[in-house]
Amino acid sequence: MSQDRPASYSQLPADKELVLKVIPMPADTNGNGDIFGGWVMAQVDLAGSVLPARYIRGRMATVAVNEFIFKQPVRVGDLLSFFAEVTRIGNTSMTVQVEVYAEHIRTQGSYVKVTEASLTYVAIDENGRPRPIRKPGDESVAP
Numbered sequence: 001m002s003q004d005r006p007a008s009y010s011q012l013p014a015d016k017e018l019v020l021k022v023i024p025m026p027a028d029t030n031g032n033g034d035i036f037g038g039w040v041m042a043q044v045d046l047a048g049s050v051l052p053a054r055y056i057r058g059r060m061a062t063v064a065v066n067e068f069i070f071k072q073p074v075r076v077g078d079l080l081s082f083f084a085e086v087t088r089i090g091n092t093s094m095t096v097q098v099e100v101y102a103e104h105i106r107t108q109g110s111y112v113k114v115t116e117a118s119l120t121y122v123a124i125d126e127n128g129r130p131r132p133i134r135k136p137g138d139e140s141v142a143p
Helices: 037-056
Strands: 017-022 060-070 079-089 093-103 112-123
Touching: 017 037, 037 060, 037 079, 037 093, 037 112
Parallel strands: none
Antiparallel strands: 017 079, 060 112, 079 093, 093 112
8 A cells, every 4th residue: 555545535424523633643653654553442432432421421431342443554644533423322321433534644635534433332320330321302310
């Protein structure tokens, strides 16, 4: 793969919310000089927790990474945009889909999807036990 942009550019998703933007730095690289996958995973976890925080309004924990796909390498200096969408709200947990798009330095204004993931978060009480989530329009669950 060349240092330039892959042939397939993407449109940024209009149906998901932009929840995080970040630029990876040289300290975040792996032995190949690309951004370390674990660093990307940590950023996805942070981005994925933004929307559940609005419902959970308290402590939560990541309980599952249901799917994680690395589509393209991420390079130092890429501007990464993280888009999220809640796909399921259960009694105590929520599932979120996160898509990550890179805007490379040399091709500003063009984006490529580099990662997509599905994560599940659970609301927890002060003892670390699952607790109910207030669903939109549900006033029966205390905040």
